[in-house]
Each structure stands twice: as structure tokens, then as C-alpha cells.
Amino acid sequence: MRKDVRILLVGEPKVGKTSLIMTLVSEEFPAVVPYRAEEITIPADVTPERVPTHIVDYSEAEQTDEQLYQEISKANVICIVYSVNNKNYLCSPFTVCVCFRVPLILVGNKSDLVEHSSMETVLPIMNKYTEIETCVECSAKNLKNISELFYYAQKAVLHPTGPLYCPEKKE
Ligand code: GTP
């Protein structure tokens, strides 16, 4: 059994990474958020898979590239957050994350702002990168799919399906 799971959120500025974390914790959408949330640890007994889970935020405004690489190398799973109303944001952090061969989750936040799903854009990307375990659309504002997203991330570590996942590489 794993002793814990470390989830890192990355993505372009303002896509809602910090809001997603704070919404998970407080079960309400925060009006104001700092650039970067403190690392939080969810105790084993309140996670679906009964494994302590650390959730780590990233902010370009407060962290260097070096710090980002360090966090990526420590992560067991990376959520690449984009906002569904600006799908251009989807591609930028990929190369880095794919190089580390960590399972990835694509997270389309701000689903409250659009009528249509971004799946058409996401599916070809998922087919191209086998590291991507799954994708989810959510809204921090409407509290939609928030606990699901963190559950999928946990599951990607505990029950990986991707052929490129190398368990021996990570503790
Ligand atoms: P950086 O820390 O600068 O990288 O940004 P971030 O990705 O952490 O985004 P942050 O959580 O600061 O949110 C950016 C803006 O988007 C804020 O004004 C939030 O209120 C807003 N926002 C976050 N999530 C949602 C959402 O689900 N729906 C809508 N409509 N707005 C959101």
C-alpha cells in the first residue's frame, strides 16, 4: 500500500487552481484567493481511498521555474488545469509534465461560463498522450465535480492504467 499521494495543480495564471483547492477545503467558492494556497493534507479517513493526500498549488507569480520542476518531480499525479472558456491554455504546461512521466489529469475549470463542453478539443490530446489518465470538467464557482476531480487524481496514482506509468521511479 502507498503511504500517501501527492497531487500538484499546474496551469496558466488565473485558470482557477487556487480557487479549486480552497473550494475543496471550505465547500464554498472563495471571493478572494491568494496566488498560492498553502499545501494541504487530507487525512486518510476522509479520503475515498483511505490514503493521506497532499494537495499542492503552483503559482507563476510566486514561484520560479526551478521550484516548479522540483514540485513536478515530487508529485505522484499532476492536474493540468485550464479554463473551458479559453482552451488555448490547455497546451502550454504539457511538455514539461509529459517529460516527467507522471500520470496527468486534464481539468477544465469554469464550466459555469460555457454552454458547451470542451471535450472535442480534449479528446485528441488525450489520444496523443498516454500519460493522461482522464479528464474532467468542473466549476469551483458552482462546486461542480470538485471532490470528483481530487478523487480521480488519487485513483490515477493508486490504480494507474497508463502504460507509461513507472511505479519504480517514484516513492
Ligand atoms: P494564479 O495563482 O495567478 O496562477 O491563478 P489561479 O489559477 O490560482 O486562479 P485563481 O484561483 O486565482 O482564480 C482566478 C480568477 O478566476 C478569480 O477571479 C476566481 O474567482 C475566478 N474563478 C476561479 N474558478 C472559477 C470558476 O469555476 N468559475 C468562474 N466563473 N470563475 C472562477
Ligand code: MG
Ligand atoms: Mg493561484
